[in-house]
Amino acid sequence: MSLSSRMYREAAQAPHVVREQLELNAKRVARIGALLREMKPRAVVTCARGSSDNAATFAKYLIESRAGVLTSSAAPSLSSLYEAQPDLRGVVCLAISQSGRSPDLLASVEAAKRGGALVIALCNWTDSPLAAIADHLIPLCAGVEMSVAATKSYIVSLSAVLHLVATWTADQPLLDALLRAPDQLAQAWELDWSNAVPALQDATNLYVVGRGFGLGIAQEVALKLKETCGLHAEAFSAAEVKHGPMALVRLGFPVLMLSQNDESRPGIAELAKDFVACGAEVLTAGIEVDSARPLPTIAADPAIEPMLMIQSFYRMATTLAFARGFDPDKPPHLNKVTETL
Numbered sequence: 053m054s055l056s057s058r059m060y061r062e063a064a065q066a067p068h069v070v071r072e073q074l075e076l077n078a079k080r081v082a083r084i085g086a087l088l089r090e091m092k093p094r095a096v097v098t099c100a101r102g103s104s105d106n107a108a109t110f111a112k113y114l115i116e117s118r119a120g121v122l123t124s125s126a127a128p129s130l131s132s133l134y135e136a137q138p139d140l141r142g143v144v145c146l147a148i149s150q151s152g153r154s155p156d157l158l159a160s161v162e163a164a165k166r167g168g169a170l171v172i173a174l175c176n177w178t179d180s181p182l183a184a185i186a187d188h189l190i191p192l193c194a195g196v197e198m199s200v201a202a203t204k205s206y207i208v209s210l211s212a213v214l215h216l217v218a219t220w221t222a223d224q225p226l227l228d229a230l231l232r233a234p235d236q237l238a239q240a241w242e243l244d245w246s247n248a249v250p251a252l253q254d255a256t257n258l259y260v261v262g263r264g265f266g267l268g269i270a271q272e273v274a275l276k277l278k279e280t281c282g283l284h285a286e287a288f289s290a291a292e293v294k295h296g297p298m299a300l301v302r303l304g305f306p307v308l309m310l311s312q313n314d315e316s317r318p319g320i321a322e323l324a325k326d327f328v329a330c331g332a333e334v335l336t337a338g339i340e341v342d343s344a345r346p347l348p349t350i351a352a353d354p355a356i357e358p359m360l361m362i363q364s365f366y367r368m369a370t371t372l373a374f375a376r377g378f379d380p381d382k383p384p385h386l387n388k389v390t391e392t393l
Contacts, residue, residue, distance in 0.1 A: 059280065059380040063203035063366035064241060065195070070211045071234035073193035077215060084172065084188050085219030093144045096123040097169065099160045100148040103202040103275060107148050107209035109268030114217050114355060117264075118226070128160040141168035148213075149173070150197065150205040152180025161185050174212045176205055190216065200383050201279050203366045206272060207237070210359045229353035233360070236350050240360040243348045245368035251306050251333050251345060253375045258283055259297065259307045261323065262358070263290040263316040269358040270310055273365055280373040280380035290320045303331035310361055311338035314354035337361050
């Protein structure tokens with residue numbers, strides 16, 4: 053069943069669309085990167101909803117760690133409901149959207165532009181209202197995505213963020229790593245994460261834990277499990293989960309832990325041991341811990357590894373959805389374009 057779903061077929065296209073995106077956007081992104089080096093923005097404000105906002109979380113960690121520029125998420129309701137007008141002179145507004153049509157996102161971006169921000173849009177549709185507002189557009193190049201649950205459009209959002217930051221900071225090793233990513237995404241798609249299905253097939257609740265570059269991916273995993281599998285999943289930073297949420301963990305409570313190979317890995321490994329000691333059903337990607345279920349991963353630059361993990365997850369999620377009695381292409385109460393006011 054999973055092989056026939058739109059979600060499965062579209063997620064499988066990610067290696068091809070990332071490769072195409074990097075080729076088509078090379079000159080455009082190089083120009084924008086040079087502009088940012090000259091501008092030296094004092095901050096970056098991200099504007100996004102849903103999966104795109106999870107990509108914005110990834111952007112925050114990447115920009116702050118690689119460019120050294122403070123990055124924060126805008127609250128769209130401040131513009132769309134409260135008509136606030138922040139002073140954003142010298143600030144970049146990074147708007148991420150698959151459709152480029154959500155009214156509250158557009159209101160937030162328009163307010164940022166009135167406030168003096170330079171608007172850079174990462175959008176799949178070049179003829180969208182967001183593309184028209186933006187000072188600079190980076191097309192996501194995902195093509196048509198019919199599945200309500202975003203997959204390839206999320207991955208190309210990550211690759212576009214990586215491309216932008218690598219060129220902005222003239223980080224050739226990161227750019228080289230990104231150019232290897234299409235082949236690695238194809239490999240990640242073939243990895244077998246079915247070991248997670250028995251642990252999650254009858255689950256009611258789940259924690260998804262990551263840190264740093266992996267936090268936005270943990271958020272995306274949790275969102276997709278809600279959307280496609282009817283599973284109440286919550287994402288936490290490995291640094292935050294002990295501040296209250298740990299109290300809910302008991303025998304058999306499932307926890308999915310994601311770890312890229314950077315400074316966050318030792319702490320995540322120790323936390324995984326703590327979850328095991330509490331009796332949790334622990335699944336790990338990127339680390340191996342006694343009594344936990346390991347999920348295979350591909351070694352890459354730490355900023356690339358989370359993108360590869362989400363690709364492996366998407367394949368498993370389609371199988372899990374059907375195992376739980378859900379059609380991943382027809383999430384209840386959801387539409388492809390969510391028009392929040």
